[in-house]
Amino acid sequence: MFFKRNKPKILFIILDGLGDRPIEELDNQTPLEAAQTPNLDLMISKGMGGLIEPVYKGDFPTSKDAHLSLFGYDLDKWKMGRGVFEVIGIGMKMRAGDVALRGDLASVDDKMIIKDRRSGRIRKTQPLLKAIQGIEIEGVKFLIGAGVGHRMGIVMRGQHLSENISDNDKHNINVVPDRVKPLDDASESAFTARILNKFLEQAHNILKDHPLNRKRIKKGKMPANYTLVRTAGMIKPIPSFWEKWQLRACCIAGAGLYKGIGKALGMDLIKVKGATGNFDTDIKAKIKAARKSLKKYNFCFLHIKATDDFSHDGNYEGKRSFIEKFDKELKPIINLKKTITVVTGDHCTPCVLKQHSTDSIPVLLYGNGQDKVDRFSERDCQTGRIGKIKSINFMTGVVEIARQIAGYS
């Protein structure tokens, strides 16, 4: 080659739903402020702090949109239903023309009223999914993939399908689920909705009499006899991370959606034993794998989910202690040479709200450049040198700064 290889090294750590609001019980501190974080504080005191303004299309940021925007993808241009990332993330393959949906095994009673949206948090679903695998209706084949617990991926494969269909999940119990409806007047949307409704009926008839469900009922457990579907999406061309940034990228994540985002952007998935996407995830192993990955890759996206889960439960104590647990494992990162490390969230999930918010997200960048911030917190980051930056513009700056220390000139 007549040109040098791109050499920047970037470790990009996203603690899902990291940012928060002051909590009375924590002396009006946020979980991040209340946490003892000597390593994060060391990194920001030798590096720079700032606030990222999250992107959002509806009332608040979603994880999918937030991640794509942080990676520099304009959401107005690169639209893809969340279903695509969900099914890719659990290892299913998609072809052009397929429609992907997130599915959940749920429990309905005889009157088709939803009694539990997660079938009593069922764990063993393989026999049930196998029973509804490969159903074909009017030339459309239904492919099913197992997610964690009650979760599944559904791929509709056939001609003339459309992603413009509604969910049947009302996100509520003691209601009859919606019928799937077309969201525009194209014949494809009406066709897709009609076929999907047929499938849901057929699947219900198979599942309700399945031996595993009879056994569950006998044991007093909720049967997994209905399928809730949502966030239909078709796969579309999107610039890969390499194509966009000329950086070889990998992804370390436990939860399906984040693996799916990495994969859709052409990142290599690195499997880490013990990376569960839960509070019990093996942080040490993930950090070790991330450090090692940078020998081969220019960019490592490391995703940690638990901070968001604690926030949705309003569990600020759990969030604080998880952040401390995370901080303890950062030593190997601090020693990385000629590497930019970013620690931030995709959006804030304040424990008082128990849901995502549009608050600005604290960020630290370590490895090149310095300011006077010496504590990683929502408040301290306000005065950092990064300033207040829109999420869509952030990656340009990170890549720029990484190139500066990568031996250019």
Place this chain on the structure above:
Amino acid sequence: MFFKRNKPKILFIILDGLGDRPIEELDNQTPLEAAQTPNLDLMISKGMGGLIEPVYKGDFPTSKDAHLSLFGYDLDKWKMGRGVFEVIGIGMKMRAGDVALRGDLASVDDKMIIKDRRSGRIRKTQPLLKAIQGIEIEGVKFLIGAGVGHRMGIVMRGQHLSENISDNDKHNINVVPDRVKPLDDASESAFTARILNKFLEQAHNILKDHPLNRKRIKKGKMPANYTLVRTAGMIKPIPSFWEKWQLRACCIAGAGLYKGIGKALGMDLIKVKGATGNFDTDIKAKIKAARKSLKKYNFCFLHIKATDDFSHDGNYEGKRSFIEKFDKELKPIINLKKTITVVTGDHCTPCVLKQHSTDSIPVLLYGNGQDKVDRFSERDCQTGRIGKIKSINFMTGVVEIARQIAGYS
């Protein structure tokens, strides 16, 4: 901003169809070898040479594909019918769902046999185009834009349109033009073809009795009474040049297609008086504008069309002397500081073939790096430091090299 602005400066000059093959009458030299090119030779002797392997999807490279690939766009991923670039290039606006076509005003006789594909190279078409402007058929509106001479852009606007339709142009005279046909079994394609055929009939009925055509016939000129259409395309998301390379880009071109390519990639079009896209184009003015543009932009795409036109006519003498004319205007480029200048072709158009070929394309890169090549020619470029590089990979190297001299580190 917490990061420095991107500072690389790149002038990217494409001489369309530049590369050629040895010609007996030129002592077995190519037009580029036979030409006296002191400035190009100076640039390559202080810079580097190489060969670019062109990309092609059919039998030979097309200008559209060749340009997109040189700009780093993977053609397998970013597919868009040429019609889109043609209509955007002449200043028409497109919306999602529109179908764009290149159109040509042609002459048919009473039996609908094509007698001239360019209506005797008609120049004044405005009254004719106005007469068929805005026709609406079954909810589909036809918008017409004037191109150079007999050329026009057609935008079909309505619901449920498809780009998967054939041309009616047989690229031949003394034949009845084809009917437009759907290219797949989707109902949209059949609908679009049917509506377009209706339009062509309706337009013919309007044009054949138009006063301007009566006048032309009286004067012994070919009437412009039929419309040949080709290369239907729908607009789709494609990463802008900024999004892909983080470089502010502009485009200086005379011919519509190349303006369209620049515009579709989000480049600002710079109008230059005398830039005709023909052999009489004002090279000096274009070079001057390009030099000036780099004060504001990081990347300037400068397109010169005439080399390709001469090649299609087999006019190697014209091509040689045009290259010499171009070379004479390069002084202002040689003096540019901290700038990478690239001179190459999009593909080769050997005069002996009178059409595009798959031959490798000579390239020179001036401004950073040096090798022993001291003459810009197909033969000399074989031994250059750039080596033989696939067109899709070339821009990565150029941007890399430009960043090196832009003050990083």
